[in-house]
Amino acid sequence: MALFRWVPGTTPEQVAAVDRALGELPGRIAGLREYRTGPDAGLAPGAWDYAVVADFDDADGWRAYTVHPDHTRVIDTLIRPLVAERAAIQYDGGAAS
């Protein structure tokens, strides 16, 4: 999963374009089992701006996702220009669910 802080001046339209583009990936990337993205809901001060949570069958699924051209195109064209900070982690979240 990854959290993002956007650069100042980022517009809701730009974020909506990111969200739409990411929303198309589950049908295109085999092994991307569950994909939940979206902007912060504004419930707590200091929150980051945008979240991407992706579930995979295994680490190979994650690796395929990281280099899939449909994914890297969204990163290169829509996400990277907006990113001020990115915090990411890959973890096995099954244990405590």
Next chain:
Amino acid sequence: MALFRWVPGTTPEQVAAVDRALGELPGRIAGLREYRTGPDAGLAPGAWDYAVVADFDDADGWRAYTVHPDHTRVIDTLIRPLVAERAAIQYDGGAAS
């Protein structure tokens, strides 16, 4: 959800104690629908150290969780002493799943 970076010197045993304590919360906090916690898997350089992803029925469920004494006790006694950085967001991740 929240990501954490631990302070230098944090031990696997301390992280395991956090994970065990958080793992007890789903049975104690009504409205905590799904809870997935765990340390980084070490797949990518620069990753943060620990993730907590919690799903709630609604924002009120999240608010109840934030102030539940069993939760704040884990934060105060086990988590806060280890935290170097914390990145959090509350979002409606249903749209793109």
